Amino acid sequence: MTKAHSGRRRVCSPRTIPRLSDLTRGAPLSTETPPRRAGFRQRLSTGTTIRSKAVAGVTALLLPLAAMVGLAGPAEAATSATATYVKKSDWGTGFEGQWTVKNTGTTALSSWTIEWDFPAGTAVGSAWDATVTGSGTHWTAKNLSWNGSVAPGASISFGFNGTGSGSPSGCKLNGASCDGGSVPGDNAPSAPGTPTASLITDTSAKLTWAAATDDKGIKNYDVLRGGTKVATVTGTTYTDSALTAGTDYSYTVRARDTADQTGPVSGSVAVRTTGGGTTPPPGDKINLGYFTNWGTYGRNYHVKNLVTSGSASKITHINYAFGNVQGGKCTIGDAYADYDKAYTADQSVDGVADTWDQPLRGNFNQLRKLKAKYPNIKVLWSFGGWTWSGGFGAAAQNPAAFAQSCYDLVEDPRWADVFDGIDIDWEYPNACGLTCDTSGPAALKNLSTALRTKFGANNLVTAAITADGSDGGKIDAADYAGAAQSMDWYNVMTYDFFGAWAAKGPTAPHSPLTSYTGIPQAGFTAADAIAKLKAKGVPAKKLLLGIGFYGRGWTGVTQSAPGGTATGAAQGTYEAGIEDYKVLKSSCPATGTIAGTAYAHCGTNWWSYDTPATVVSKMTWAKNQGLGGAFFWEFSGDTTNGELVSAINSGLR
Template sequence: MSRSGGRRAIALAGALTLAAAGTAVAAPVAATAAAAVTATCTKTSDWGTGFEGKCTITNGTDTALSGWRLEFDLPSGTSIGSTWDAAKSVSGGHYTFTDAGWNATVDPGGTASFGFTGTGSGWISGCTINGGACDGSGQPGGDTQAPSAPSNLRATGKTSTSVTLAWNAATDNVGVTAYDVYRGDTKADTVTGTTATVSGLSPSTSYTFTVRARDAAGNTSPASNAVSVTTDASGGDDPGTSGGKVIGYFAQWGVYQRGYHVKNIDTSGSAAKLTHINYAFGNVQNGQCTVGDSYADYDRYYSAAESVDGEADSWDAGALRGSFNQLRKLKKKYPHLKVLWSFGGWTWSSGFGQAAANPAAFADSCYKLVEDPRWADVFDGIDIDWEYPNACGQTCDTSGPDAFRNLMAALRQRFGSDNLVTAAITADASSGGKIDAADYAGAAQYVDWFLPMTYDFFGAWDAAGPTAPHSPLTSYAGIPREGFNSDAAIQKLKSKGVPASKLLLGIGFYGRGWTGVTQSAPGGSATGPAPGTYEQGIEDYKVLKNSCPATGTVGGTAYAHCGNQWWSYDTPATIGGKMTYAKNQGLAGSFFWELSGDTSNGELITAIRNGLG
């Protein structure tokens, strides 16, 4: 989420679409046959050593297509990495792509597409769609065998407005591509894994669910066993209420220079407005979760005056102290609060590559640390902040596009359904950018929610400017980079199949600024980062609201020009607008980095809570 002192630039996406951008190189399978399902693949960009491609499936029949499976081979030295809008599997040089669930149904005459990036100079051969040649010859491929029924359908969690389900996988002679979840006779969701959360339900209401499996040829299994679930009664303290999550990061290093402690969450009035706290950060070393700062975490002595409950820490051997003990006391005072231990962050993400090489071992180490008997009652789950899978942050990761999904799958399996598993993820929605680099849609089935870091899009790491708001909600005329705004990230994630109900909107409780600026409006030149209390170019909202008050808004957020400095940050008013957006998009709520940037009476968190209702 952040290094000590603040966030950093989202590194520029790789220059993959350069001279050859826009070049279309047709696959040798582009002929169309009447009354058949066909597929055409093209290179949309080609720079010699790599390419970006797109495949389009066309339903030329008079019957709706209920799932698709496209396969082809690549020559030695050519491979496909990042894939979007489809699930990918690889065996040697043979690639198989199946629908992402949300794009499984293709109406007569309709199309579905997916994209990918690759390395090497070769191209595809032996293309088939649903078992028949991609040019329509030899259709339909002859698969008429339906999958077996999913078994052991069960409810693994519920709130007043949602039910989480799990089931045992079905089998098929070719392969299951998706599962359709039914609420009564109504299809409520389509997923590729064996879990689903059905949202938008009414409190204190009984619902009956079944699941059916589908294969690429559209064959549908019998229904699973039925399970009936009654949702919880509604209540303002239900942290799982759809659209009402307010999640704040607590930075462990805040107990030093900043003098911000767990007690401040209480005295500011923030604890009553929060649903979850993410404690940042644990480290990732040697393929394992490790303690980040033992002194701040569980050893610092808190006097009675510093403590949440007015009682001093014990010096007895084995007694828990530090922020962990204060969080325990805070949860006792506010029973609705949930706390997750977050691992990684900007500085400590370099260890995820080794962790991804053995996800099960990593997950086991994390579970044993989070569930350590000394503080097991403090934490309700784990949050992963990998900056960034298969892309560059402070260091560059080359684990591959499937690594993040595999890591989250292992964590879910180890932590089970009784613990929360979440992840802070990139918000880089540029073409070929960080969202495209990893399988976030595939990982979504294993997480309770994602926290897209919709801030730090722009900042004084570009010392000369142009000035631009670090957390624009929407694009605007003159924005320096396509795809660098919150709405673009949310829409791209949704288009890939991540449910809106598993996404939160990120807010920064700080500003980013330049100095040497003469132009008030965005887009001006600068000479470098503005001075900050802890780090150049960054400052807390509680300081900026007085030192450099907002003078305008752009892209749904505020900016300020004072003297020769130019800052951008969110105010209670712009947060109100962002919360309206979050509700209109059906998001799970909002989260923010981080608690110490707010005023002593919690102006910004109050705006989030009031905005979400």
């Protein structure tokens, strides 16, 4: 008997994991087998590969590396030391310089900072064995984590390539003369208070914050907009001008002490300028797409692609997938992709490269930049999915604690302005997915109620849910109507009904809109799922129709029409039996349609997938049903010019 199956497709491309040696020398990243895609079938599967520990590997790898490239801690015990400079070579237009720190005292030097001035026209380029920064003609070098300690009588050197030909002057070592003598301790300043915004207009906003503290005194403050420094001021107020009307911004502040040490950044404040309006959505309908954190690896799909494809101007919402659910709590899914990956200028939404010291990088920062360009777009953080749904059982035992953990993570000051709410992808409440859940029919309602209570009326709370409309199926296993009272909408996963996990077939469309003669399982259609949810009391406007941007296929098929036998799964780029629409439209063009979905027979392969034409017809059906709109899994399966996103957009109007 064919297994029940309509969970969201989660295709993981070959995952790129940085090797330590690659990261330290700037070499291309290596590639290894990806983790299992999250969120996938409604059927019970015992052979599905569990998501690998690649994320943990990246995290463990990056933490020590981050320590290697970060700023050293402040100097501690007083000692005596000197700093001397030598120009090792000079080629006319540039030179190689070297500083040497020598401990001339009897107490170990725990860290060092050298400051000097170059004449105009002379500047530092690349540096090694130190972190070197400049402000005008003033330069500062700080030790790395591994060379900050200098024992009595020992010395440490670092070098750099420079332009121009000038010599340094005004040298200071940890705030004292470089010629020797006592080297004082100096702690970094504290974080300033979280800024508050006032006098907000179409083009400007005034920021005010509480002063930071420092043992030697505060010199000035850096004001950061979206993680990028926009000003350095001596007071505790700043008015940012030349902003865009009707646009969202995020600000933080960090202090600098008299030795030019920077402290931690403050909490962030979100600012939306007045005027401007927003890009109107397609009528009053939702057009939501999933963006996967792992897509930034082997698939090489980034937030910027939403702009270059034209999709960003046609969507209303993004679900960022996935956060994990562990021990009954919301946790980070992939720290490197989420907020640590440094984007180059050509990959970045606004064409500006990330810097090593900005407080937020990765996809989160790119989403922040996207929202600045398209302020109508709302972003939700989706937790769970096919592979990570096992944690919801523990969450259901203490819904309030789960909701608190999710709120604390989504509203973390580093990225609170990025997200407009939370989506949970539980596959499946009180039913079987990758694992079987026995939390009871009321578990989803209890969890939804706790999330709404914690996130409040100003945040979105949504869920991706089963589309198993069979008698006694997964929709019947939980109180979806009760849970809907706390939800803004449901993403009904009306795809993945049939696929090559049934290796010998029969071939069938994986996303049938309606039933047809010979369908392998009654109730496995979008129409059946929507009808059952409505009958249970879920409002139509809270239901979104799901579209898969991929196809499912078999090989060894001789029959062109659905219902043929097969020998196994057709070959796919990332996973057997699955292929992106952008590939299938050319490699195996559609030869027919059934139940509102296209299918194709090419050679011995048989595929089913949605095309722009079938998507438009499904959108017409969704409007006639009074649904709230549509959603899709996921952006990277579309063409570079966003054919399927455009079809959803035009179909919903």
